[in-house]
Amino acid sequence: MTDNEVLAHRFEENRTHLSAVAYRMLGSISEAEDAVQEGWLRLRRADTSDVENLRGWLTTVVARVCLDMLRSRKTRREEPLDVHVPDPSVSELDVADPEHEAVLGDSVGxxxxxxxxxxxxxxxxxxxxxxxxxxxxxxxxxxxxxxxxxxxxxxxxxxxxxxxxxxxPDTDPTRQREVVEAFMAASRAGRFDDLLALLDPDIVLRADGGADGSSLVRGARAVSEQALTFSRFAPFARLALVNGAAGVVTAPEGKAMSVMAFTVAGGKIARIDILADPHRLQRLGLSSVGD
Missing domain, CATH: 1.10.10 (Arc Repressor Mutant, subunit A)
Structure with missing residues (x-):
């Protein structure tokens, strides 16, 4: 094995850790991948013969790259000024995904x-x-x-x-799933009172549609009214794990239209974050989730 191959192997041993750092720093899967790749490029150019803790060295390098990216993002004001929902990490509800689990670790909602x-x-x-x-x-x-x-x-x-x-947030996955399923069933059937009973009075719903617009809705009554509009997409909605918690992916004809992340606290839904930006959803490759 050549020196370069040894270096590549050692980098791959740390890739999941570096991806976890970058995802938490940036809230963007694609940007996190770019930051980790930049870490690899810098490793190849550097003399690391005296580095005793390569994991620590790489963590420092990737963290610096992420810090520069955050500062550049703020300077250019690339992010929407009203509602922005970070990239979700989505996986099948009942299928273990070691890569997603490793990156999320302690379940970063x-x-x-x-x-x-x-x-x-x-x-x-x-x-x-x-x-x-x-x-x-x-x-x-x-x-x-x-x-x-x-x-x-x-x-x-x-x-x-x-x-x-x-x-x-409640940490019991079974309870999370029960509450989200009840929410979807009430939305599907147009049961306004049932929706109200499931929502925290101070619930916040954030929807990021990218160029198609975004919205911020507060309060159980207003969110219940909003939820009733979801019913026409009910046949295409499937439960999934969104950042380690019960969520919903809606994908008509296999094309992801939205990802809904739920924060369940005290047995009620306290927050709903929706990513409906078609360009970002396409980059996430979610068409197969929930099929």
Missing amino acids: LALLVVLDTLTPAERLAFVLHDMFALSFDEIAPIAGRTPAASRQLASRARRRVQGSGPV
């Missing part, structure tokens, strides 16, 4: 990624690397270009934002 999008790039870096991957602030400081104390403050501000973002 779509609602959490939405909150992470509200952080500054430096806050997101500090929070993701410390709270999700247990890097020390001494390790984070040179990546963020701050002192360890300043990096600690960044993570603390981000943590307060995350903790104050909404109710804590």
